[in-house]
Amino acid sequence: MNSTTALERIAAQAAQSSGKPVNRVDGRKKVMGEARYAGEFFADGMTYGFALPSRIATGRIVSIEAARALELPGVLMVLTHENRPNMPLHDDAYKDQSAPGGMPFRPLWDDRIWYSGQPVALVIAESHELARHAASLIDVTYERTDHRTDFREAEADAYPPSTEKGGFEPPPAPRGDADAALMAAPVSIDQRYSTPAEYHNPIELHGCTVIPEPSGKFTVYEKTQGVLNTKQYLMKVFGFADDELEVISPFVGGAFGSGLRPQYHLPLAVMAARDLKRPVRVVLTRQQMFTFAHRPMSLQRVALAANKDGKLQAVIHEAVSETSQYEDYCDVMVNWAGQLYACDNVRLDYKVSKLDVPTPADMRAPGAAQALFPLEMAMDELAESLAIDPLKLRLINYAERDGNKNLPFSSKALRECFEEGAARFGWENRPLAPRSMREDNELIGWGVATGIWDAMQNEASARAEITADGRVIVGSATADIGTGTYTAMSQLAADAVGVPLEAVDFRLGDSRLSKAPLEGGSWTVSSVGSAVHAAGVRLCGKVVALAREHGGAAFASALPEAVRIDGDHVACGDGAEERLPLGELMKRAGLDTIDAQVTVTPHDKQQSYSMGTHSAVFVEARVDEALGAVRVTRVVSAVAAGRIVNPKTAASQVSGGVVWGISMALHENGQFDHELGRQMNHNLSEYHVPVNADVHDIDVIFVDEHDDIVNPLGAKGVGEIGVVGVAAAVANAIWHATGKRVRDLPITLDKLFA
Template structure:
């Protein structure tokens, strides 16, 4: 389907889009009125607590739940031995983003795949009782050998199957990278590693499942896609669409962890159907660390260049971890073939199995891991060439996407470099390391490039005008804290020609218009385009009714002059307000209770003729205490080209949040395993380190103007992902510039600085 064209409307919009509007849902959140998945309640609500496996591989020999069941107030202990029969089939079981392989089925059989796997659900009258009773369940296991040590399985890595889960392999080699590498004047060749990282959102995963007397279910769930979750439940439990409704009005952070339905949801549904009572299941913070995560990786990047800095060869090969039962894949290496101009490129990607839960998408998946070694290697190459790292990137600036041999729909990366460097003061950077000092602290400056895709998915929206002048716009999309409520309200207000107080946006309900999962930074592009189309139709229809039923002045209004406009709950006509009519009176004359318009917008065919993406230039300053080895990030400038910015305030907040995440990736985040137990040990927010307020100094975000009439009707690109990409590399490069020490293994901790 071609994109919807903006309809001609007879009165000018107030241009809410592009202004720094406060979050329309902000008051609800700060006053506690916003309700999350585990906040919903119902008569007769009971509570489930998950019992997690204590081994990483093996089988369950016996489960003794007698002590738990004898405890007053305990209603049910669900295990693989007494769970309900399920009608699921592999072909129907997958949701929108399931990777290849066998999807995880909680309580399916006695097999244990990883430590922390759910093996029972205890349901009781209170959460405290359920948790206590869970400690009374006794389980005997048969242990089999396990492996959670990545280094031990790298040799057994394999290319993931394209047929299983639709993974698109890296582009075919172009030129002869191996020969060009050997013959080049200057070369760098090194291995880099990134660790397992956990999403750790503020709101733990949880759900409240409410059955009715007819067996229909309402699931209040933490999810990034209510219709995706609805489809999952339909497939697993054999339910019709009318028999299951998923509601998720607010999500307390997800970053990719809520893309797939997780195991707590089917466990809660099993219990609710068995007991015929509402059931709430919420995971603990510790259980969140036996969950989806960013997969660890080891990557080789080899770059070669002529003496003048022109790239002669690019080789980027990566291995990341996956579970024993699914092939999770990240697009890690493809960026190396797109970001810089080079005729000889070889890319490779494999996965290796560990006894861990299947990894998942985590903010800018693939690009976050892949740009760290690539941008570090570019810095190392600049060092060997004795040229400025920014100059090296400009020498090799790509005017086309060589992976696909397509032009970019827009690419203002040069301007990101220019404006970001000017804001940071990059021109004053000494070429040699250890050249800047302040007392006991060495000062270093580093930079890196960021890139992410600009995507659009099919989406629909509905706009309803009521007699009081309020327009209720809706779509089944999500808001995971990124500002979807606000951005959609702004887009709707512009299309309608009203102020944002006249619009209410609704989301997070599977009964609303179709929308994709909120991920990949394509929500504003996709759902926003549908909102704009639906509201434009509504506005045109209202103007048509005014001309038909508003009287002679409205009937004679010339469209080209834009003489009909909205003022509050009425329409006025003419510059001198010669005539006016309330919306209530107009609808009464027209004989309708309300106006209702819907629109579905899909990417148009011409998008296939372009490569579409967002880009950034990240500049970082660090201070390294020469005696203590501590690293402080004191300044970051992030210059971003992301098309039209709907709300500079919330967009800048997204970029700044990504920078904070990048600081954590560079300096702190790391899952620590006991490999004998096969279990992550720092599974809490005191020992799994990430930045707090005291770790963050000055973050400067600037948006570079970037018109784009290809990406979608609005010309917008998402900013949720791009903020984190390249930050870790910029910091690592700054650490080298401060100390002269190149650290290729994240995070950059004291022991590595002193090594």
């Protein structure tokens, strides 16, 4: 079966089949404690590392005295910039697949301090507790220099990131004259908004276990969203040959961007394991989780103008966000404004400012999560000025084409999202004026916002194999960060091969498996899923061909579509069926197993379309009039994401995104002491996130949407879309409840009372 035929069959089967809300295939392992994470693998002679953080924000290390630490029985090593192994000099050796432009961070490279919390030493001991205690005995003398961590002070020095350094695509060129249209329009709003630094806090701490083997090979168990990315990074940095290194990551306890890049614990652990020739485990503390990946702070201006009927005349979105001193990290923040609404006059601009902080990183819906907050809040402010229902205003300005690219959408069921979400929520009963609804001492408000995220597909490969007893083994070197990848891929493989879900064993998180992209961007089902399904189709085709060749007269004369796999047999015919054991078929064909390897790449026709996932978010917020306490009591999220492979896990993803959006709106805020240049609330006691009492009813609707352009499966992915727009909908609901606009996240009671 050639690849064209396989892809045609994928499309046909995807169009005919509907997703089933099955339980997670890996669920039992997780609840029974059988799932093993990066810091839970063990080997004889295990040692433990603790990274000592810098106490200053910028400057240099004058001296490091480690004698007291090394005197402790059981302390094996203290690695510093003075005794680390020789490392490559050129920056490219340290760049991974998701690295932004600039110089990648190299732990223990030299005496320079870039940010507070930067690792300055690694202690290796025979227990984690001993390593941590020994680190406290190390005396580091610093020479401090002036630092800058106040983002508002740095805004004046913002600059457009260089496209030559990589990692950044400039905003679309202006269309029309947005500034003139803004001045001429009868109704306009022009406001500034801000979002704080937010920090990745998955339950599983970042860590790894590095095991050297007698043969010279290294096995690395790492918390990562891409085992191949991790392997390539380590091969470049340490000079491993391909067959000298294996990276394994079967389970990840949450990541959503923090695991895209190798973090500093990984090269430190490999350094120590190579030197000691013993297994090394390094797991960061919760405080150290605040010393690398985070969503960058942003300052944004949104200006909108409309005629008296509500038709947009101008859209201006300008943003500045933070980056580190050594890399140009850029979220795509302003593009969405030019894509989401129809307008002839649009100007978008984006800059970054350098701070003495670690490089930010992708965090669930990077760019869109921050940018949709001011854009969708500004749409509400414009609706208020026009005395138009905010949902009606969005429909008046509905974009039938992507204005940035001047391309049609491959599919866009956003109107249906608005319609079905509004009906479920009861939006028609919303009074236009704020402070119109209350119950006892609580003011009640209803808010709405639009969500959008790119639908993307990357090249991916998968291998499928069927054994004599009818077991189907499928593998691809992707990841499961808690999103349900094991389950969705098993479903797609079962559907393609024609076997029960229980007969499928899907394998991931191993660098020996078929190539797969990083798990991020909501493209895993689109990319890896397409490859898995294609491999299953090809495998099924091989079984059918072998049955017709070696199965006897009945199979030889049967139409190919009449031959199928039935448990550990192949069968054909209606009524009185002809059946042949798979093992016998393989024996006749001289095979132990039957396998198929497939690589699926994006189709050229995708270039002629804009592809995206859309949502409509409706929120009810209640605000205690006396205390200012906010409760988000009801959320309806209506999502158009093409084919939904598993509605149960997909709804879970969207619900999790909604919780994250509530957290963004009301809770999360990295707070700095600018005298020290250090984040002060680097723990889960003072860095606030929602708890059970903060989350009430969340209703997820998947709107029917067919798309045969976005990928062979017609699936767009839902990892990101759940969070986008939620913070804006919450802010809009709070305004409707109180009449108070809070344009700086998070919305806390002090701001409501200001």
